[in-house]
Amino acid sequence: MKTIDLDILTTAFAGIETIADPAQVAKLSQDYHTFSPVLVPKLEGKVGDIVVRPANEEEVLKVAAICAKYRVPVTVRGAGTGNYGQCVPLHRGVIVDMTRMDKIVWVKPGVARVEAGVKLAALDKQAREIGWEMRMTPSTYRTATIGGFIAGGSGGIGSIQYGLLGDRGNLLALRVVTLEDEPRVIELRGDDVQKVNHAWGINGIITQLEIPLGPAYPWAEVIVTFEDFMTAAKFGQALGNADGMIKKLITIFASPIPQYFHALQQYIPEGVHSAFLMVAEPSLESLSGLVQQYGGQITYEKPAQEAGKGTHLAEFAWNHTTLHARTVDTSITYLQSMFPADTNLQLVEHMYHYFGDEVMMHLEFFRANGKVTVGGLQLVRYTTEERLNEIIRYHEKQGVQIANPHTYIIEDGGRKVIDPEQLKFKEMVDPYGLMNPGKSKVLQLKIKS
Amino acid sequence: MKTIDLDILTTAFAGIETIADPAQVAKLSQDYHTFSPVLVPKLEGKVGDIVVRPANEEEVLKVAAICAKYRVPVTVRGAGTGNYGQCVPLHRGVIVDMTRMDKIVWVKPGVARVEAGVKLAALDKQAREIGWEMRMTPSTYRTATIGGFIAGGSGGIGSIQYGLLGDRGNLLALRVVTLEDEPRVIELRGDDVQKVNHAWGINGIITQLEIPLGPAYPWAEVIVTFEDFMTAAKFGQALGNADGMIKKLITIFASPIPQYFHALQQYIPEGVHSAFLMVAEPSLESLSGLVQQYGGQITYEKPAQEAGKGTHLAEFAWNHTTLHARTVDTSITYLQSMFPADTNLQLVEHMYHYFGDEVMMHLEFFRANGKVTVGGLQLVRYTTEERLNEIIRYHEKQGVQIANPHTYIIEDGGRKVIDPEQLKFKEMVDPYGLMNPGKSKVLQLKIKS
Numbered sequence: 001m002k003t004i005d006l007d008i009l010t011t012a013f014a015g016i017e018t019i020a021d022p023a024q025v026a027k028l029s030q031d032y033h034t035f036s037p038v039l040v041p042k043l044e045g046k047v048g049d050i051v052v053r054p055a056n057e058e059e060v061l062k063v064a065a066i067c068a069k070y071r072v073p074v075t076v077r078g079a080g081t082g083n084y085g086q087c088v089p090l091h092r093g094v095i096v097d098m099t100r101m102d103k104i105v106w107v108k109p110g111v112a113r114v115e116a117g118v119k120l121a122a123l124d125k126q127a128r129e130i131g132w133e134m135r136m137t138p139s140t141y142r143t144a145t146i147g148g149f150i151a152g153g154s155g156g157i158g159s160i161q162y163g164l165l166g167d168r169g170n171l172l173a174l175r176v177v178t179l180e181d182e183p184r185v186i187e188l189r190g191d192d193v194q195k196v197n198h199a200w201g202i203n204g205i206i207t208q209l210e211i212p213l214g215p216a217y218p219w220a221e222v223i224v225t226f227e228d229f230m231t232a233a234k235f236g237q238a239l240g241n242a243d244g245m246i247k248k249l250i251t252i253f254a255s256p257i258p259q260y261f262h263a264l265q266q267y268i269p270e271g272v273h274s275a276f277l278m279v280a281e282p283s284l285e286s287l288s289g290l291v292q293q294y295g296g297q298i299t300y301e302k303p304a305q306e307a308g309k310g311t312h313l314a315e316f317a318w319n320h321t322t323l324h325a326r327t328v329d330t331s332i333t334y335l336q337s338m339f340p341a342d343t344n345l346q347l348v349e350h351m352y353h354y355f356g357d358e359v360m361m362h363l364e365f366f367r368a369n370g371k372v373t374v375g376g377l378q379l380v381r382y383t384t385e386e387r388l389n390e391i392i393r394y395h396e397k398q399g400v401q402i403a404n405p406h407t408y409i410i411e412d413g414g415r416k417v418i419d420p421e422q423l424k425f426k427e428m429v430d431p432y433g434l435m436n437p438g439k440s441k442v443l444q445l446k447i448k449s
Numbered sequence: 450m451k452t453i454d455l456d457i458l459t460t461a462f463a464g465i466e467t468i469a470d471p472a473q474v475a476k477l478s479q480d481y482h483t484f485s486p487v488l489v490p491k492l493e494g495k496v497g498d499i500v501v502r503p504a505n506e507e508e509v510l511k512v513a514a515i516c517a518k519y520r521v522p523v524t525v526r527g528a529g530t531g532n533y534g535q536c537v538p539l540h541r542g543v544i545v546d547m548t549r550m551d552k553i554v555w556v557k558p559g560v561a562r563v564e565a566g567v568k569l570a571a572l573d574k575q576a577r578e579i580g581w582e583m584r585m586t587p588s589t590y591r592t593a594t595i596g597g598f599i600a601g602g603s604g605g606i607g608s609i610q611y612g613l614l615g616d617r618g619n620l621l622a623l624r625v626v627t628l629e630d631e632p633r634v635i636e637l638r639g640d641d642v643q644k645v646n647h648a649w650g651i652n653g654i655i656t657q658l659e660i661p662l663g664p665a666y667p668w669a670e671v672i673v674t675f676e677d678f679m680t681a682a683k684f685g686q687a688l689g690n691a692d693g694m695i696k697k698l699i700t701i702f703a704s705p706i707p708q709y710f711h712a713l714q715q716y717i718p719e720g721v722h723s724a725f726l727m728v729a730e731p732s733l734e735s736l737s738g739l740v741q742q743y744g745g746q747i748t749y750e751k752p753a754q755e756a757g758k759g760t761h762l763a764e765f766a767w768n769h770t771t772l773h774a775r776t777v778d779t780s781i782t783y784l785q786s787m788f789p790a791d792t793n794l795q796l797v798e799h800m801y802h803y804f805g806d807e808v809m810m811h812l813e814f815f816r817a818n819g820k821v822t823v824g825g826l827q828l829v830r831y832t833t834e835e836r837l838n839e840i841i842r843y844h845e846k847q848g849v850q851i852a853n854p855h856t857y858i859i860e861d862g863g864r865k866v867i868d869p870e871q872l873k874f875k876e877m878v879d880p881y882g883l884m885n886p887g888k889s890k891v892l893q894l895k896i897k898s
Contacts, residue, residue: 110731131580164693189734190737191738242612243611283618292640370689371690371820
């Protein structure tokens with residue numbers, strides 16, 4: 001790779017918005033990998049040289065041509081809410097900030113087409129005017145962009161109904177700009193979208209996406225408390241399995257996790273376990289029946305009408321749980337795990353007792369291949385990297401799949417190997433291996449050559 | 450039970466619409482139990498004495514008081530599209546025809562309140578104006594009433610998304626008029642609805658219902674053909690498991706079943722097996738990918754825009770399959786079976802080969818307790834009752850649950866025993882055991898005393 005001459009780049013980018021101020025560039029070289037005490041030292045000091053903020057696809061094409069010409073590394077970012085260091089440039093270069101491309105191209109019943117930099121909340125606002133909303137969103141819903149969510153995310157609030165982003169049907173089309181000498185725009189539809197879906201933003205620069213929408217039910221938010229953790233977990237599974245009840249979020253917290261949520265402490269007495277739920281209002285009466293069956297107690301209920309006001313339960317779920325815990329205790333980190341579909345939740349119970357307070361149970365229910373599955377974003381009281389790895393290995397040995405959020409290397413995270421179709425596409429659209437080189441073991445070889 | 454004096458009854462009913470013409474009364478004593486060659490002789494000649502057609506709840510209260518006073522058996526009916534003889538009066542008496550009570554009380558996003566005699570199609574028409582529709586409907590959608598569906602049905606088109614009618618959340622409230630000396634109106638909500646849900650219309654006279662609605666997706670209708678039956682079945686399972694794809698109907702027909710569908714023969718060559726699907730249009734592109742993966746061929750695709758026109762695939766599915774087959778060959782009857790949730794579909798495969806052409810495979814996929822489950826409404830080439838029972842017993846021995854549609858006795862059908870809560874409620878609302886006496890073994894004792 002050539003040494004980067006900033007002056008040449010700045011001149012080349014003339015007419016396109018850029019940011020060269022080192023403090024701002026440093027800020028835009030960051031994401032939420034700071035949740036991991038393992039990643040922080042590894043990614044420390046990794047910054048880009050310049051940020052470019054294209055306003056439209058034409059400008060993206062120009063940026064791509066310039067970067068290809070000068071063989072400059074390119075790191076694409078939305079709001080930078082990822083946790084694997086997806087937005088941290090490992091080999092300096094150009095940061096492409098997509099947030100100016102925030103046009104909602106169209107919204108139809110069940111489908112929307114947007115530019116990559118559209119914020120999830122902005123799309124929802126417009127979609128809800130005609131009765132629809134995003135099928136699933138991360139807990140960073142208010143700030144995250146759709147392009148970033150597709151490139152770096154995997155699911156979230158809504159996954160209990162629609163599964164994960166990688167499931168067929170949850171992404172309908174996308175357009176990428178290539179990093180070739182003469183950059184092209186490629187539109188992928190149908191199964192072809194998987195060539196770019198969840199490819200950590202290194203398979204071309206996503207400019208537009210077509211995503212399916214779900215019906216905008218009136219969502220009520222509910223907290224249910226339980227004396228016993230496993231009863232709470234089983235309640236979550238039963239609610240997940242209740243096909244006649246419409247839900248968007250089923251989160252289970254073992255005590256003492258909710259004690260980290262200052263705004264909600266009055267609803268969750270110390271020592272009890274709790275379920276945080278988003279349920280469609282037509283299912284609320286049925287929910288009481290299920291809660292009663294499991295001996296739970298509804299301590300908080302916020303009607304859909306007040307959805308815009310005050311506390312939003314979803315912002316305590318998924319990885320926002322970790323965020324809240326870390327504002328109280330920065331030594332806390334987390335796991336990302338998938339328990340085998342198992343209605344008895346035996347492995348959950350085993351881990352709950354085995355690790356005790358060191359690994360605090362935070363469960364998220366979602367659908368995987370047609371079954372209600374339990375994921376864990378357990379909070380870990382961090383001591384050393386060795387101990388963290390020991391905890392991870394123990395889970396894996398018992399059959400719990402870990403999508404390790406303590407690595408920035410793709411193959412060491414959730415997928416272990418890069419899908420060959422993705423790799424093939426990557427090689428076509430990024431022939432010089434410029435897109436955040438260093439993210440992948442198999443691709444690192446290329447950069448060095 | 451007293452002997453019925455028609456003159457006294459007729460006088461008592463003054464001011465309420467009645468039908469006394471024997472031919473019409475006989476017609477209104479019928480339903481679709483005629484699908485079963487076993488039930489036909491058993492229910493032959495069973496007719497009511499008079500039909501009464503209340504226009505509102507006040508009239509229902511009057512009818513109930515009169516029937517209680519004179520201890521007259523009461524058989525409630527909607528459109529009479531049931532298949533278990535639910536509407537056939539076993540001990541004469543009064544037929545209460547609810548079809549005049551067809552008021553839609555209100556429709557809100559996600560919920561509707563209706564009188565029992567509202568036709569499913571009529572509710573859908575009004576609900577769709579605000580973007581909603583019934584979550585599930587039987588194949589008799591155009592004629593069936595909501596009260597009849599709840600009292601005598603169990604699920605149908607839509608159950609692949611929402612499960613069965615008995616699942617918590619699929620019925621929100623109902624009102625019944627009791628058969629006491631001084632009849633009351635009782636409103637049941639939440640879990641209490643299960644006291645009347647699917648109670649074969651003998652737990653009080655249902656006058657109003659509150660049901661949840663689902664989003665009115667633009668539904669496309671698709672036929673996919675396969676060379677191999679088990680590939681078609683596995684495709685059905687995979688589509689059911691595809692959480693990111695929105696579907697309303699997954700029906701699999703073994704050859705030669707589709708040959709009974711005259712209107713569709715051009716799309717299904719002889720000897721091939723087929724899937725009849727209703728899929729939301731935003732999921733259509735993803736469907737092609739899945740079809741390709743299973744080596745199927747899309748031979749028919751009707752866009753949602755044309756939903757109102759021509760052939761409607763749903764009217765060839767669920768028990769309409771049997772109807773179509775019987776119009777060609779009246780010797781055909783059917784089974785109703787539930788295969789254990791089993792992704793390998795081994796039992797389906799076993800039965801397919803074991804019975805060959807005698808039991809033609811017709812599968813309907815639906816959700817049960819959170820899992821995609823396969824139901825069979827197999828077409829049977831009927832020879833004798835003994836052979837039919839042998840076929841049923843063989844299925845049961847292998848672990849296939851049979852909801853026997855060849856009996857009019859509740860306990861011999863799907864549930865084997867009457868739910869104790871339903872029984873308790875029944876005893877309260879119908880203290881004289883007037884509601885179609887003879888439908889239940891446990892209740893028959895009462896009538897004789």
